[in-house]
Amino acid sequence: MSTNYSLLFYLKKPKNYVNGAKPIYMRITIDGSVCEISTGKSCDPSRWNSKANRSKGNTEEVKTLNSYLEMLNLKVAALHLEILKLGEIPTIELLKLKITGKAENQKTLLSVLRDHNLKMDSLLGNGFRENTLKGYRTTHSHLESYIAKEFSASDVELHKIDHSFIVGYEYYLRTEKACSDISAAKYMKHLRKIINLSLAHEWITSNPFKFYKTNAKPKEKSYLNRDELTRIVNKKLEILRLQHVRDIFVFCCYTGLSYADVSKLTKRNIEVGIDNRFWIKINRQKTNTLSSIPILPKALEILKLYRDYPPSKSNGQLLPILSNQKMNSYLKEIADLCGITKELTFHIARHTFATTVTLSNGVPIETVSKMLGHLDIRTTQHYAKLLDNRISKDMEELVTKLGIDF
Template structure:
């Protein structure tokens, strides 16, 4: 008894995967009602594509070249199908694909995925950010070794249970020496990076579905510490006998009035200070962490601190606006400063950035959109975390409302 199969090849583009204005070309193989897509690693402007004919349109050389290639591919698919017919087996679209590729599909793993990402992104991400991905990769390796007694795991084995078990592993992780436990935010951050990796795997056609579908990443935003108006004033007014503490205080206060992170402030040069549209001085730089542009008008207290150090030989010799100081030393000295100023908070360089967002700007009715722009945030939701913690602002706003209603 002879079985008749229907076989067809149609070419199409995926406009949902546009890259630099061009769409990838796919071959759709149909055997009876069975279909499968194969990426051909060819790209074309959607305007130059004839959807009905499944081919490029126009007289451009690149379109003609693509159509010639598609014609050859169609012929090769036909040969693959006839080759399978001679074996007298039930033919599926996947069989045609494997025969066309001539090799079994490579088994992709978590480690190979991270390796691909890190190699691809090493020139785009700064060293700090890249190291965070390496940390997530290390935790994954430890988890896989502990749970599966393997060094690596196929992406096919990454499922909902894997994610749940990995989350529990992170929450229960016992760090060595004096390091702090990972905590909820840390665990969720590692899962967010893993989710990004698996989305990349989908884009590469290494997996068909993201295991994170339906998985909830539960981030509990902890209250950001910052200095209130009284604490900031006390810090500014304090006289220090030690020059190192005086300098650290100045650098910290400068960050309080500019919103810059430590690394962005310490790397400032004269070229980063420009005249803005209001004819005043502005900081024009990029965040070291994300390379997002930051344009911030300089407040008078920040200008005064810059003038204080414009003749400092240590800064001049280094070509920066401030003398060099490691973040580790700055945080160590800030502990001393907090004690001397009777500030009962774990003072770190990043609290200055939080103080700018809360006490200096949002509390003084600077619109949250403006604050978000000056902080270099890509999402306003990140800035809204600061808006939630300003009790004094809530109190002041309600006082105004009481007067209106009274």
């Protein structure tokens, strides 16, 4: 990075300007980054010498104005030199803070992140969830340890965060913290949000993420094929807790509900649809969008099985839901009993609904997207897999239409 800078004074045209004096601004440039600061003075355009960046004339008023501008020029030069003597890099952000006298009150990264997390904490249940806050708290911990390791400091001023800081932090997450691509991308997304917040408040004016690109690719989403789903459905389970977990898992395989959504499912969410059949109408926990799902026979059979089950009936739930941790633990037992080698988690049920139950049976992706409650069909495409049997079926239809035989 160059330690040089350039400064010029110019007249800035105000909004809705017609005639008269224009305010004088100084434009400072360092390595292509520019900031504009008002001098607090103005000048009539007819008296301004744009080549000299000064006012024209020999009157006392003109001399006073030009003397003031020269004083500002010297002040900027002195502040620039002061930054260099302190061993700091004279960025446009830091120089602007020095000129405006805001350097002493400069915001720091972790203080802004802590304030963000406190506000999120106060809004839990009103647009934010505990798991989201937990992720941001982990981000604070990672950033705190990264700053301590790389800068031997407890915090870092926002204006000091540059592209090097960003890529260094990502490398730290992948190496020191052994984060997967997806986890690292999540923590980088949290940091980007804090940077965008700082830009919006004008605590900084340049975006250190400007040239940053992540190479993280979406993780392949696992799902059950038809044979695996059939094995789970038909498996005779002697242990009651495994029966309950299996039934709830299968119910979600045929409805596409997530753990959070099936946990809050009550009678109020069951309606008679336009086809005189039962539908699930529920606002998704994650996006607060409405999911409208016709209840398939297998799912309806499970609802009827637990219709009068005392533990779930007492708290208004339609199904006897356990904690997500316990459900996933028991699903691993069920997978072993059914001879399934995939790592079975509750969210696989949602993937299975999108692939094996719907898309592979010809349900249009637009319909699947509506049932899953996605805001954007591109989200559905991450779930949707064109299975081999669907491709085979489509090609058979093509052969019929073309009138040819392989």
